[in-house]
Amino acid sequence: MPEILEVERYRALAEQALDRPVARVWMIDARYGRGGTTPPRLRAALLGRTFEAARRRGKLLLLDVKDGPTLGVRFGMTGGLVVDGREALDRLRYGPGVFDDKWVRARVAFTDGGSVLVHDPRRFGSLQLAPDEERLGPDALSLTRSQLRGAVATVPARTYAAVAPLKARLMDQERVAGIGNLLADEILWRAGLDPERRTPLTEEELVGLHRSVRATLRQLARRGGSHTGELMEERHPSGRCPLDGAALRRDTVGGRTTFWCPAHQH
DNA sequence: ATTGTGGCCTGCCCGC
DNA sequence: TGCGGGCAGGCCACAA
Numbered sequence: 001m002p003e004i005l006e007v008e009r010y011r012a013l014a015e016q017a018l019d020r021p022v023a024r025v026w027m028i029d030a031r032y033g034r035g036g037t038t039p040p041r042l043r044a045a046l047l048g049r050t051f052e053a054a055r056r057r058g059k060l061l062l063l064d065v066k067d068g069p070t071l072g073v074r075f076g077m078t079g080g081l082v083v084d085g086r087e088a089l090d091r092l093r094y095g096p097g098v099f100d101d102k103w104v105r106a107r108v109a110f111t112d113g114g115s116v117l118v119h120d121p122r123r124f125g126s127l128q129l130a131p132d133e134e135r136l137g138p139d140a141l142s143l144t145r146s147q148l149r150g151a152v153a154t155v156p157a158r159t160y161a162a163v164a165p166l167k168a169r170l171m172d173q174e175r176v177a178g179i180g181n182l183l184a185d186e187i188l189w190r191a192g193l194d195p196e197r198r199t200p201l202t203e204e205e206l207v208g209l210h211r212s213v214r215a216t217l218r219q220l221a222r223r224g225g226s227h228t229g230e231l232m233e234e235r236h237p238s239g240r241c242p243l244d245g246a247a248l249r250r251d252t253v254g255g256r257t258t259f260w261c262p263a264h265q266h
Numbered sequence: 267a268t269t270g271t272g273g274c275c276t277g278c279c280c281g282c
Numbered sequence: 283t284g285c286g287g288g289c290a291g292g293c294c295a296c297a298a
Contacts, residue, residue, distance in 0.1 A: 077291050122276050124292055164269060181291065
């Protein structure tokens, strides 16, 4: 799960790990590193230094290291952050919902006795020193209308290339950073737009989609996360649209399981 | 260049 | 009761 709302909570928690000298580094799972980030390199990058800022772009957590390379943390589907024994979330929807030492993939201990660790049962997350932040599109939490217009624009580079479905464009992290499968379904449902839509949006539809992005993120953040949308309880084979009662359709769009209402999403 | 597909990885849940 | 298979999905490699 962790989508942008959850990673933002991780980021806020990570601020408690700032300005504390690193005493020890364990990268318990060597395969957790990506892009050449190995246990020795991670250790060399962090030992004796401090984190000086906790930033986020989309679902990527960025921990700036004073006089060192930024550490990027991706949480995949079941990743969580724990600082001084405190978790940012009570439970991850697709995780087992419990903490187990065997799922700790990396741990950093500070000289003051505290620590920060990454917990990830499914191991879809990763650590990467100096990740390429610029590959990510504009952050969904501060997305402007014109940024969204550019992100969902339908301009195939070649005539033989099909236009990707609207949902796939919305979930493409290079177009907009931070929207995952659950949020995408909720946003499109609220906007009344067909996830498979490939024709250009009218200006009115674009404005509606932008409002939906902002309202959905704001509201679900207040409620406690990506899984608190209206559509969530109906994400099963016999689910019904909370708006009009129509039977929801379950399709694969952009390679992802998609629930949507054929009665009001066009 | 862009879009589409399969695979990674583990736990859960269903049906036999 | 136990077991196999399908499923969940963020992200990447690779194919088209």
